[in-house]
Amino acid sequence: MTDERIATNLRKGVLEYCVLALLSHGEKYGLELADDLTTRGLIASEGSLYPLLARMRENGLVEPRWEASGAGRPRRYYAITDTGTEQLTAFTQVWASLGAQVNALLEGSR
Amino acid sequence: MTEKTPMNEKTTMPERTVMNSNAEDSYLRGVSKRLQALTPEQREAVLDDVRAHFADAADAGRSPEQAVESLGNPAQFTERVRTELGHEEGRTDQMRRVLQWLASGVAVFAAMFVSFWRPDDSLPMPNTQFAVHGFGIVLLSLVPAVIAAVPNFASPRARTVFTAAVAAFLSVLSFVFPDGWAFAPTAWLAWAALVVPVIARNGPPAIGWRIAGGVLAVLPMALAVGGAIVGSWGLELDGVLYTAAVAVLGVLMALGKPWAGIILALLGGAALVSSALYPGMLTSGVWWAGGLFITLGASQALMHARPRKPAQK
Numbered sequence: 001m002t003d004e005r006i007a008t009n010l011r012k013g014v015l016e017y018c019v020l021a022l023l024s025h026g027e028k029y030g031l032e033l034a035d036d037l038t039t040r041g042l043i044a045s046e047g048s049l050y051p052l053l054a055r056m057r058e059n060g061l062v063e064p065r066w067e068a069s070g071a072g073r074p075r076r077y078y079a080i081t082d083t084g085t086e087q088l089t090a091f092t093q094v095w096a097s098l099g100a101q102v103n104a105l106l107e108g109s110r
Numbered sequence: 111m112t113e114k115t116p117m118n119e120k121t122t123m124p125e126r127t128v129m130n131s132n133a134e135d136s137y138l139r140g141v142s143k144r145l146q147a148l149t150p151e152q153r154e155a156v157l158d159d160v161r162a163h164f165a166d167a168a169d170a171g172r173s174p175e176q177a178v179e180s181l182g183n184p185a186q187f188t189e190r191v192r193t194e195l196g197h198e199e200g201r202t203d204q205m206r207r208v209l210q211w212l213a214s215g216v217a218v219f220a221a222m223f224v225s226f227w228r229p230d231d232s233l234p235m236p237n238t239q240f241a242v243h244g245f246g247i248v249l250l251s252l253v254p255a256v257i258a259a260v261p262n263f264a265s266p267r268a269r270t271v272f273t274a275a276v277a278a279f280l281s282v283l284s285f286v287f288p289d290g291w292a293f294a295p296t297a298w299l300a301w302a303a304l305v306v307p308v309i310a311r312n313g314p315p316a317i318g319w320r321i322a323g324g325v326l327a328v329l330p331m332a333l334a335v336g337g338a339i340v341g342s343w344g345l346e347l348d349g350v351l352y353t354a355a356v357a358v359l360g361v362l363m364a365l366g367k368p369w370a371g372i373i374l375a376l377l378g379g380a381a382l383v384s385s386a387l388y389p390g391m392l393t394s395g396v397w398w399a400g401g402l403f404i405t406l407g408a409s410q411a412l413m414h415a416r417p418r419k420p421a422q423k
Contacts, residue, residue, distance in 0.1 A: 029162070029166055030159065030162055030163050030166055031163065031166035031167065031169075031170060032166075034180075045180045045181070045182070046163060046180045046181055047180060047181045047182035047186065047187055047190065048190060050156065050159045050160065050163065050181070050187075050191070051187070051190035051191040051193070051194040051195075052194060053159060054152070054155065054156050054159065054191055054194055054195060055194040055195055058152065058195060064155070064158070064159070066158075066162075069169075072165070072168075072169055073165035073168065073169075074162075074165065075162065075165065075166065075169075076158060076159065076161075076162030076165075
């Protein structure tokens with residue numbers, strides 16, 4: 001398995017929690033969110049963000065809303081919901097515990 | 111930072127303030143067309159995401175073509191959406207599996223009918239296949255049921271080929287063998303298992319398919335009424351009511367009501383049982399009508415079934 005495949009598999013599992021983490025600091029519009037995730041190397045393009053947002057919306061983790069933006073077209077902002085915050089808290093605990101275990105294992109195997 | 115003004119509508123696109131480009135409209139049409147399997151609310155929410163993406167991209171100085179490029183073409187984009195929302199291959203594969211098992215179930219009933227119940231005037235008394243040939247004929251009659259179920263055990267890659275081969279084989283069998291006519295509904299269901307997933311791959315079927323299904327459903331009853339009018343047989347009150355009920359169901363199926371398909375399939379099941387228990391001059395006609403109703407009704411109900419909520423991943 002190449003480095004990229006390992007990274008892709010790990011990203012798949014954590015991406016929605018990364019989105020929740022970004023939104024926990026405040027609502028963001030799509031391109032803003034996509035830029036944040038792309039800069040961190042978590043997604044390759046916006047094409048994979050909106051399908052993920054669609055599922056997160058269906059599961060009640062994020063909520064979109066329209067806002068007029070000056071003279072331009074209205075902007076669609078995504079905010080984390082209470083359910084999303086609960087999921088993020090749960091993930092944070094699991095990640096801390098799991099990450100520590102994996103790190104300990106990897107250090108022990110060197 | 112631009113000034114934010116909250117809008118009344120929270121989740122639907124407000125009146126557009128700027129004309130969309132052709133690229134955006136074309137992209138939205140491509141996405142909408144491929145997301146018919148979603149609920150209208152789900153579809154509209156995804157379209158709003160796309161509209162917002164084009165607006166964001168324009169604000170960032172990107173052209174509509176660049177916005178399209180970053181989303182991927184509509185087919186790729188909608189495939190990702192369907193996968194995330196749990197509408198990927200599994201949905202159409204489930205339709206195929208249900209129809210295939212239904213074909214197998216109808217074949218088992220047909221095997222019981224031709225073995226135990228149907229009097230065969232070419233045989234000495236007692237004139238049923240089982241009474242004359244014994245248990246071996248029952249096992250032989252069950253072969254179509256086993257064959258109809260084969261695609262459900264094939265690997266995903268070979269499934270379509272197996273489904274087509276089984277449908278073709280059952281069709282030949284229903285023409286060639288003396289009691290093959292009783293297995294014709296099994297062959298129709300096997301063909302439906304091949305065709306329905308293709309028709310419904312992007313969502314509920316187009317209006318043309320719905321009307322064709324409704325017309326086909328009414329056809330046996332139209333023939334029955336035609337036969338009564340020319341005096342080939344009488345038409346009792348229960349026959350008139352049955353005909354009217356099927357006609358109404360045909361119209362409702364054309365309008366895309368899934369429950370109309372379920373009722374028609376149940377009526378078809380009743381017709382099969384009735385035909386088996388009270389064999390007469392019109393046995394094969396009633397049997398085929400029942401098989402047709404099951405095939406059309408089940409196909410229609412499966413194609414129009416409302417999508418389920420996506421599972422938490």
